[in-house]
Amino acid sequence: MAGVVIVGGGQGGFQAAASLRQEGYEGPVRLVCEEPGLPYQRPPLSKAYLKDGDAARLALRPEAFYATSGIELVHDRARALRREAREVALARGAPLAYDHLILAPGARNARPPLPGIDAPGVLGLRTLADAQALRTALPAAVEAGARAVVIGGGFIGLEFAAVARAAGCAVTVVEAAERLMARAVSPETSARFRARHESLGVELAFGVPAAAILTDAAGRARGVALADGTEILGGLVLLAVGVRPNVELAQEAGLEIADGIAADAGLLTSDPAISALGDACSFPDPRTGARVRLESVQAASDHARTIARRLAGRPEPYAALPWFWSDQADWKLQIAGLPPRGDGPAEVRDLPRGGFAVHRWEGAELVCVETVNAPAEHMAARRLLSAGGVSRAALEAHDGSLARLAKAG
Ligand SMILES: Cc1cc2nc3c(=O)[nH]c(=O)nc-3n(C[C@H](O)[C@H](O)[C@H](O)COP(=O)(O)OP(=O)(O)OC[C@H]3O[C@@H](n4cnc5c(N)ncnc54)[C@H](O)[C@@H]3O)c2cc1C
Structure with missing residues (x-):
């Protein structure tokens, strides 16, 4: 028996492995993780971790959990899916055969084609390594009296802005839309958050997109130029303009893609031996039937539980209500x-x-x-x-x- 291979050891991949065991699945379970260390939770990266730097608290489970649960962590990168042979090719190790494959590769930060985007001083916030870099850059900016310029007034940009203000850093958030968190919340909630951030001293620029990263003679970021010519100077630039689902493995293997790896109401892809979950997949919203892709702990975890129940022989359609949280000051x-x-x-x-x-x-x-x-x-x-x-x-x-x-x- 080849068992279940899970590509991606983040929130959903971890939960799928844990839920398979909770549901009584007895075959081999292998979790392919390209990031170093134990599977960890991302939400604190823009909240508590930015303040306290306590990486140990991020782990979803201690190391012993994986051994006692019979979950093998494979620290490698899945590089191709060979669907006919039912195996996953890895970047370094030998291919992994599967009876069922769960794709949980998450998403990566969007990087708009702005001149200067690769300059030192332009940071993102997706991984623990990103958060570690920010934990170094933020006190350095405070020390130098430099401003942080956040491109993107969504959840992550605003959570960072609140932490940066609390650390004594001047902050400007640049948002191309006319209001904060416009994709996710009502205009009423946007307006109240705008007032709250302004009361914290966060400066907000609406309605004009960032057009370029300004750089100094050494090539380091020194601010952001907006499309109307306004220049906002600041030595720390956080790029927080959303994410792109990691669909390439699935796409190259010929699976259906629709703003993410297309999954059905039970989180099965167009290949009956492959499921998909979390940030990387789109699926029919149980209420409306419309195809949605959600970026939340809830979606990744509940998808994982649904898939695990199906693989343990108790299939049921995905029916969970979406929910989400964000901590800003x-x-x-x-x-x-x-x-x-x-x-x-x-x-x-x-x-x-x-x-x-x-x-x-x-x-x-x-x-x-x-x-x-x-x-x-x-x-x-x-x-x-x-x-x-x-x-x-x-x-x-x-x-x-x-x-x-x-x-x-
Ligand atoms: C800073 C931050 C704050 C957040 N705050 C909140 C919040 O407050 N509330 C909330 O609900 N959600 C929050 N989220 C979103 C939430 O963390 C994600 O929706 C959730 O982690 C998605 O789970 P996932 O398993 O789909 O992907 P991830 O948890 O991103 O895991 C995917 C993993 O797959 C790995 N991977 C990708 N490709 C391969 C490959 N080819 N081979 C091997 N491994 C691979 C990736 O490196 C990654 O480790 C936040 C996210 C971030 C970045």
Whole structure:
């Protein structure tokens, strides 16, 4: 028996291996990891780790877990899939045969073709190595009195901006759209985060894309030029303009690609011996049927659990509700559900004990709830949206509180 090979030892790859064992799968499980060390979690890289530098706390499980669970970590890079032979060619080691292959290669940072983008001083934030480089660059920028220029006002850019401000670094965030986190949150939530970041002293530039990295005589980054000619000087430039799914292995092997490795409602690809998960794959959203690709711990982990159950002989379609969080200074943003298709109404509710919730509707259906510093409302939203929805009348009968509605049963 060749067993299961998992390509990518990140959040989803790790979870797939662990869940296979939890579901009672007894065959060999091999996890191919191109990054050094043990599988680790990425969210703290732009949050706690940037502050405390405690890499040991990032590991998803201690080393002993893999030995006791019979999960073999193969530190190598998968370089090709030979589907007919059912094997994965590695960069260094001997090919790995599989009965089933799980593709969990994640995504990589997008790198727009800006002049100067390869200059020293231009950093990204995806891996532990990236975060380590930032932990060196940030205090150096503070020491030199230099500004950090963040290209991209999405979650990672804003989390970094908040940490950099707390460290005493001047920060400008350059966002080509007219508002923050525009792809993921309502205009109401964007506006409140804008005000919060401004109150932290983060400078924000909207509506004009970055056009080039400015460099000094030695070729080091010294700032960012915008398309309208504005120059923002700063010796630390963080590129945070989103990611691209790692589809190349799958694509070269002839698997179907659709903004990610195309998977069906059970996370199976166009080859019945290959599943895909996490940031790298697109799949039909259980609510709408529309093909989506999600970049979240929740999606990667729940995909992994669904695949493991199928391989253990208990298949069921993927039905998990998407949820997400982001920590920016003392604001914890939590999102349950996906944004409505079209511009549905968004209603803001300031909560009596602080924090706020934004209810986003698609017609008569509550589809997404954004909360800040309101964990009870978030948990209630997850419960109610998973259980099939919330009517306006029921919500109004509980003063707009999802927590009270959930409690009332
Ligand atoms: C800084 C940062 C902060 C984040 N914060 C949050 C957050 O607050 N909340 C949230 O929900 N999500 C957050 N995310 C997103 C979340 O971490 C990802 O959605 C999640 O890790 C995706 O899991 P994955 O298994 O698909 O990919 P990854 O966890 O990225 O794992 C993929 C792994 O596959 C490896 N790989 C790729 N190709 C190969 C190959 N050919 N051979 C071998 N190995 C390969 C990669 O090196 C990588 O280690 C954050 C991400 C980052 C970068």
